[in-house]
Amino acid sequence: MRHPSRREFLKSSATAVCAAGLGGGALANSLTASAPTAAPLFPPTLSIKKGVWFEMLPAKLSISDRFKLARDVGFEVAQVPTQPDEGKVDEIKKAAEAANIRIDSVMNMDHWKYPLSSSDRAVVEKSLSGMRTSLHNAKLWGSDAVLLVPGVVNPQTSYHDAWTRSQKEIRxxxxxxxxxxxxxxxxxxxxxxxxxxxxxxxxxxEFQSPWIKAWFDVGNVLLYGYPQDWIHTLGK
Incomplete structure (x- = not known):
């Protein structure tokens, strides 16, 4: 039996990440639309592009070659992690443009180690600093959104505290x-x-802001819910 090569596997796979926001999706592939005045004859089509998490690409390659590989195997967009090094920020931008890969979103990298829900002010400040860097990265790269895990519930942080603390900081x-x-x-x-x-x-x-929306990961809810239910609810 012939096993597919790495290149063939990548080419046949796609990362379908749905960003559904209240009042509009975070990315170009939004799940929401303005309410129609009359029922359409045909349901609207959803343009889904193949995307890749940048860190999935071989680390032994240069930044430029990683983007080239992504394009070569059929990916059109990429999600890139927060980059605090200004020199690398510019290098990433140029490499993506040269490979004709759009960086559609940024993965904020500090929200797990430094959660916004922490009771430690120093931890929260590090988290906020990471988000500001991520937002500026996104602006330079022409990205639509920064992915944020808003808080973490654990023995030290109650559900209520995670809710109120994270909302306060995100505002x-x-x-x-x-x-x-x-x-x-x-x-x-x-x-x-x-x-x-x-x-x-x-x-x-509760934020009442068009700049706070939902990043819906289908796989993350399979353990305790039904993705279609989440999509319909978040897309309203």
Whole structure:
């Protein structure tokens, strides 16, 4: 039996990440639309592009070659991690453009180690600094959104505290997000927080800002929910 090569495997796979926001999606592939005045004859089509998480590409390659490989095997967009090194920020931008790969989103890298829900002010400040860097990265790279895990529930942090603390800190980031025109996209993940679509929709709607939306990962809810339910709820 012939096994597929790495290149063939990458070419046949796609990362379908849905960013569904209240009032509009975080990315170009939004799940929402304005309410039609009349029922359409045919349902709207959703343009889904093949995307890749940059860190999945071989680290032994140069940044330029990693983007070239992604394009060569059929990817059109990439999600890139926060980059605090200004020199590398520019290198990433040029390499992506040369390979004709769009960086559609930034993965904020400090939200697990330094959660916004922490009771330690020093930890929170590091988290906020990481988000500001991520937002500026996104602006330079022409990205639509920064993915943010808003908080973590653990023995030290209650559900209520994770909710109130994270919302308070995220609100301080809204002016920068608006200035840069980059969405802060809240992800549901295995952080024991925002465990239902109704909760997540309510959490986001309380910001009352078009710059705070939902980043919906289908796989993350399979353990305790139904993706289609989340999509319908978050897309309203």
């Amino acid at each position: 301080t980031l809204i002016p920068l997000a608006e200035e840069l025109r980059v969405v802060i996209a809240i992800e549901e993940v295995w952080n024991k927080f925002l465990l239902s679509p109704l909760e997540m929709a309510n959490y986001i709607s």
